[in-house]
Amino acid sequence: MNETLAPIATLPTLDFNDVAVAFESKSDKQLAERYLLFRAMNNPTLTKLGTSLLAWAIRRRLPIKGLVKATIFKQFCGGETIEECLPVVAELGKANVKSILDYSVEGEGNEASFDSVVEKTLQAIELSKREKLISFAVFKMTGIARFGLLEKVSAAQTLSSGEVAEWARVKARLRKICDAALEADLPVMIDAEESWIQAAIDSLADEMMERYNKHKPLVYNTIQLYRKDRLAFLKASFAKAEKGGYYLGAKLVRGAYMEKERERAAMMGYPSPIHDAKEATDRDFNLAIEFCVERIDRIGICAGTHNEESSLKLARLVAEKGLPLNHPRVHFSQLYGMGDHISYNLAKAGFNVAKYVPYGEVKFVLPYLIRRAQENTAVAGYASRELRLLIAERQRRKATKR
Ligand SMILES: Cc1cc2nc3c(=O)[nH]c(=O)nc-3n(C[C@H](O)[C@H](O)[C@H](O)COP(=O)(O)OP(=O)(O)OC[C@H]3O[C@@H](n4cnc5c(N)ncnc54)[C@H](O)[C@@H]3O)c2cc1C
Numbered sequence: 001m002n003e004t005l006a007p008i009a010t011l012p013t014l015d016f017n018d019v020a021v022a023f024e025s026k027s028d029k030q031l032a033e034r035y036l037l038f039r040a041m042n043n044p045t046l047t048k049l050g051t052s053l054l055a056w057a058i059r060r061r062l063p064i065k066g067l068v069k070a071t072i073f074k075q076f077c078g079g080e081t082i083e084e085c086l087p088v089v090a091e092l093g094k095a096n097v098k099s100i101l102d103y104s105v106e107g108e109g110n111e112a113s114f115d116s117v118v119e120k121t122l123q124a125i126e127l128s129k130r131e132k133l134i135s136f137a138v139f140k141m142t143g144i145a146r147f148g149l150l151e152k153v154s155a156a157q158t159l160s161s162g163e164v165a166e167w168a169r170v171k172a173r174l175r176k177i178c179d180a181a182l183e184a185d186l187p188v189m190i191d192a193e194e195s196w197i198q199a200a201i202d203s204l205a206d207e208m209m210e211r212y213n214k215h216k217p218l219v220y221n222t223i224q225l226y227r228k229d230r231l232a233f234l235k236a237s238f239a240k241a242e243k244g245g246y247y248l249g250a251k252l253v254r255g256a257y258m259e260k261e262r263e264r265a266a267m268m269g270y271p272s273p274i275h276d277a278k279e280a281t282d283r284d285f286n287l288a289i290e291f292c293v294e295r296i297d298r299i300g301i302c303a304g305t306h307n308e309e310s311s312l313k314l315a316r317l318v319a320e321k322g323l324p325l326n327h328p329r330v331h332f333s334q335l336y337g338m339g340d341h342i343s344y345n346l347a348k349a350g351f352n353v354a355k356y357v358p359y360g361e362v363k364f365v366l367p368y369l370i371r372r373a374q375e376n377t378a379v380a381g382y383a384s385r386e387l388r389l390l391i392a393e394r395q396r397r398k399a400t401k402r
Pocket residue numbers: 190191192193222224226253254255256257258274275276277278279281303304305306307333334335356
């Protein structure tokens with residue numbers, strides 16, 4: 001631990017409804033724009049129509065980039081390039097919220113696109129040497145490896161000689177990223193993806209953790225607690241790390257591919273790997289938090305969530321255990337443009353918070369933007385929460401100006 005740690009503290013007042021803190025960095029104009037966008041996204045029909053039109057217009061190369069960039073892109077992305085993200089990084093940093101630059105381009109799945117993802121990740125790592133507001137690097141394995149190859153490795157199928165060479169190139173890319181992270185002393189997170197490619201991702205992550213996590217958690221695997229088997233997996237990963245004498249790095253998330261997972265399981269006739277009810281996902285997520293905090297001496301945890309209850313739970317556990325609130329192995333993370341009431345209030349209380357700041361060319365981050373829009377419809381529930389908070393802040397500002 002270094003000398004910048006806050007003193008051991010009891011939990012300070014933590015109120016996620018404190019909208020003044022949540023939106024302190026937003027001007028009235030920015031609030032109004034955000035309100036209009038969330039109001040539109042709150043309407044599922046409009047969102048469905050809007051996202052289909054968007055995809056169609058981009059495919060037809062219609063000149064709508066400016067419009068997209070000024071609206072939904074601006075809300076959820078930092079910019080088209082790392083340089084364009086820097087003002088966003090600085091703005092978040094003013095509130096002590098750090099950034100995780102996330103190259104969100106869903107690549108073409110060829111060797112050139114894999115190498116380009118490695119390059120972008122290396123650039124973000126390099127930048128972190130002079131920009132201390134960057135606290136993690138992140139990437140997806142499908143950004144640097146072919147989906148079909150990950151699927152084949154996960155199913156323990158025999159690889160052709162060409163695929164053996166391809167797999168060796170994947171490992172070399174991974175090591176290049178981890179070596180750079182080690183050199184820059186910047187932890188790196190590997191996102192979790194579909195269950196049928198996750199075994200390969202897990203085995204690569206384990207290999208990297210064993211190699212790079214001897215002195216601190218440098219490499220973090222991601223654990224999706226919507227899967228029925230992942231709490232046990234977390235415990236087994238910890239046992240392996242303990243036995244191997246390395247730190248476990250665990251980003252905990254609920255999981256982003258629920259519908260796809262269920263559809264595939266139903267179509268192929270195997271039991272769904274996903275919990276049957278949200279309550280079971282919530283229970284496992286919170287149990288995973290407890291498990292990690294109890295073993296914080298050997299685990300680095302990053303809670304990637306917009307769930308208020310889980311965020312509060314982790315905050316309480318840290319305080320109750322008497323840990324410094326900014327303990328170097330405890331982080332909270334939300335996506336840029338979402339859950340600011342959680343990020344800003346946690347940061348103000350003294351916790352380590354880092355937001356994923358996605359970036360990439362507008363046309364290439366479109367799938368990411370469409371997912372965010374869908375997640376924010378009234379059906380999925382986030383937009384109404386964001387709207388409620390935005391309305392509260394606008395009313396508060398109006399009242400204070402009277
Ligand atoms: C910083 C960050 C990083 C992330 N990284 C990843 C990643 O690497 N891989 C990944 O897959 N996702 C990732 N996610 C997305 C994450 O998995 C969730 O989809 C998203 O954050 C919503 O979950 P929540 O905890 O925020 O909140 P909540 O709104 O409380 O939970 C919603 C989630 O609960 C689960 N759920 C909903 N309904 C049901 C049901 N009926 N039965 C069972 N479970 C249900 C689903 O996972 C759903 O996404 C990340 C999210 C963040 C904030």
